[in-house]
Amino acid sequence: MTDSNKPEGERIAKLLARAGVASRREVERMIADGRIALNGEKLTTPATILQHLRGVTVDGKPVGKADRTRLYRFHKPSGLLTAERDPKGRPTIYTALRNALPQDAPRLMPVGRLDLNTEGLLLLTNDGELKRAMELPSSGVPRTYRARTFGDITQGQLESLIEGVTVDGVNYGRIDANLERRTGRNQWIELTLTEGKNREVRRVLEHLGLKVSRLLRTAYGPFVLGDLPRGAADELKKHEVERFISELKKGSR
Incomplete structure (x- = not known):
């Protein structure tokens, strides 16, 4: 597509996401639910191209000017x-x-x-x-957790997670895991990962035979x-x- 054929403006889902209304995916759901309108007319597609958000309402309320990212x-x-x-x-x-x-x-x-x-x-x-x-x-933003667990585990077993692991048919990517301290069969483990799949840390540690009694996220990116x-x-x-x-x-x- 040549520059002269490119639509002027951006998709409404992207504009509303930037304005802090919701994520693009959530905006698409809101449009499907009939919650977003332009000049009083309910929108039916997230492919709507706009140059600005004037006239756009969400649940009947005008969308305010986008604030700086906070x-x-x-x-x-x-x-x-x-x-x-x-x-x-x-x-x-x-x-x-x-x-x-x-x-x-x-x-x-x-x-x-x-x-x-x-x-x-x-x-x-x-x-x-x-x-x-x-x-x-794909952004590769690391998230770090500390888990208090009960059971038998070695640092070698934890280091194997650096290659990723499959649990019940779900593939989990690289996890950097280290044994922090141990008292009997209780230990704290620190884990850093970049995927953040649903219940990833708990499922991976349970796969290794550990029972997680406490899970705390200590960092997200920097x-x-x-x-x-x-x-x-x-x-x-x-x-x-x-x-x-x-x-x-x-x-x-």
């Missing part, structure tokens, strides 16, 4: 769902975030998920494009949990976020 840390406690709402009425991360974030915080989306009983670092952003880029395995108190949240500095986005873009070339 990234927050949240120390997720165990027992919270990484979801906006739960049909069973269980508490979600947003229940805790209402008290942890300032009143003027933007609408935030979690970068990846943590299971109900997994705690630790959960990053949140207002930028759907950044969310998607950080979650893609961002670490550090001494952030449980249930607390804070915003990462603008220059840290911009530097990370720059490195992420370099890696995707």
Whole structure:
């Protein structure tokens, strides 16, 4: 396609993701559910090309101007769902975030998920494009966990995970795992991976014959949990976020 034939503007899903409405995939679902309209007319396809978001509404509310990309840390406690709402009425991360974030915080989306009983670092952003880029395995963003386990394991067995492993027909990629300390048959294990498949750490460790009693994410990319108190949240500095986005873009070339 020549430059003269290229459509002017971008797909609405990409624009809305950049504006912090939702990820592109979620925007596509919202369009299918009839929640997004342009000048009062419900949109039927995410392939709609626009130059701007004027006239676009979500659930009847106008879409505001896109804020700069912002990234927050949240120390997720165990027992919270990484979801906006739960049909069973269980508490979600947003229940805790209402008290942890300032009143003027933007609408935030979690970068990846943590299971109900997994705690630790959960990053949140207002930028759907950044969310998607950080979650893609092809981006190679490392996530580090510490797991308290019970059972017999050797460092040699853990090192075999560097080649990847298949559990119940699911292939898991490279995992860098190290035995931290042991007391009897209880031990802490640190694991770093880049895929982040559903319940990956628990399933891999259970495959090795271990019982996981506690799982904590300590880092996501260059961002670490550090001494952030449980249930607390804070915003990462603008220059840290911009530097990370720059490195992420370099890696995707």
